[in-house]
Amino acid sequence: MPFALNQIDAELVTLDRELLRRSIRSVDTPCGTEIQIGGKSLLAFCSNDYLGLANHPELIAALSEGAKRFGTGSGASHLISGHHAIHDELEAKLALTQAGAIPHARALFFSTGYLANISAITALSLIGEKTSIYSAALNHASLIDGIRLAKAQTSIEVHVFNHHHLAELEEVLSHDTAPNKLIVTDGVFSMDGDLAPVQELLRLANQYDALLMIDDAHGFGVLGKHGYGILEDQTICSDRIIYIGTLGKAAGLNGAFVCAHEKIIAWLIQKARPYIYSTASSPALAFAVLRSIALIEGNLGQELRARLQANITLWKKGSTFNRWNRLKSDTAIQPIVVGSNETALQLARALDQLGYWIPAIRPPTVPKGMARLRMTLSAAHTTEQIQGLCKVLSDLETSLPKS
Incomplete structure (x- = not known):
């Protein structure tokens, strides 16, 4: 047997022993609050489908119509022959969603948020001869990997900061002589559910001549009067x-976009290798995303955001724990930190047996000793479903043995 296979076996045994091995569960039904896995019905409190649009009839119809009008595939990268007129229309609309926050805004459409983040960071690190990147400690893996790739392709200095204690960030910025500085942060932190202090980060960016990159994966569609995200919500403009x-979370479809000043987008088109060398997303998807944005910014979107907020309030009032720590969050992400990997897995299994799906989140996704249930709420959850979960969790906290 090759060395690699023997080594993999040994590493997998270690992951099993440390309760860190991941597994895949296949869902039999469309995305929703009520799903089936292997014929078993479960209430899902783990999806990022915050507005309940992933199985919306209008988006199903739009995707079908888009395929009839534009076909199923793009055929090539954006810079060869894969960029269709409907991509132009979508990017123009995406830019408009941020036009109140970003002067001379232009947008680029990507197939995933992971690619969008990697593309933006690696391209922006190539501006000038020296770059410093400041990364929030709890940033998503795609931001971390983008910084790692940037560091591999050019000489950059990387600084990690605590978004709760910006005095340390300011101290380092005040002594930084690099002409190109980039502050990188989640908008809504995906494992804790809290918001980045974007107004204060922008103040620092202005004072120390830095760019500010915000990954608003869990804010777009949910935050702001029209669902345009954290910039609208916090009245930011720069x-x-x-x-x-x-676009694969609250928008209910797939894809992502980068929006910035038109000169920055022009630079990404020249330097963002994942954009240059990836096959463009299906034009049918772009057509459906346009419909999703119309729903998000319209009356339905406002109704769904209000319903989601009511569900968040209901959950926070109904969930109180003595042994476990429900992190302070006003967003749809409501984590329950239980500590050990064993407890998190034990709790997830118990919930599964009772008809609830909330997977255990363990290191390296979260820090060691901070294993949790990453519970998420949707506008599609009912009052009865949320109240039932509160009761079940309260009973489990009392009945499950301490690890």
Whole structure:
């Protein structure tokens, strides 16, 4: 047997022993709050489908119509022959969603948020001869990997900061002589559910001549009067901002976009290798995303955001724990930190047996000793479903043995 296979076996045994091995569960039904896995019915409190649009009839019809009008595939990368007129229309609309926050805004459409983040960071690190990147400690893996790739392709300095204690960030910025500085942060932190202090980060960016990149994967569609995300919600406006919006969560489809000053987007088209060398997303998808944005910014979107907020309030009032720590969050992400990997897995299994699906989140996704249930709420959850979960979790906290 090759050395690699023997080594993999040994590493997998270690992961099993440390309760860190991941597994895949296949869902039999469309995305929703009520799903089936292997014929078993479960209430899902783990999806990022925050507005309940992933199985919306209008988006199903739009995707079908898009395929009839534009075909199923793009055929090539954007810079060869894969960029269709419907991509132009979508990017123009995406830019409009951020036009109140970013002067001279232009947008680029990507197949995933991971690619969008990697593309933006690696391209922006190539501006000038020296770059410093400042990364929030709890940033998503795609941001971390983008910084790692940037560091591999050019000489950059990387600084990690705590978004709760910006005095340390300011201290380092005040002594930084690099001409190109980039501050990178999640908008809504995906494992804790809290918001980045974007107004204060922008103040620092202005004072120390830095760009500010915000990955708003869990904010677009949910935050702001029209669902345009954290910039609208916080009334932010600056040409220093690079905004990343995700379309596979609240928007109910797939893809992502980078929105920034038109000169920055022009630079990405020249230097962002994942954009240059990836096959463009299906034009049918772009057509459906346009319909999703119309729903998000219209009356339905406002109704769904209000319903989601009501569900968040209901959950926070009904969930109280003595042994476990429900992190402070006003967003749809409501984590319950239980500590050990064993407890998190034990709790997830118990919930599964009772008809609830909330997977255990363990290191390296979260810090060691901070294993949790990453519970998420949707506008599609009912009052009865949320109240039932509160009761079940309260009973489990009392009945499950301490690890």
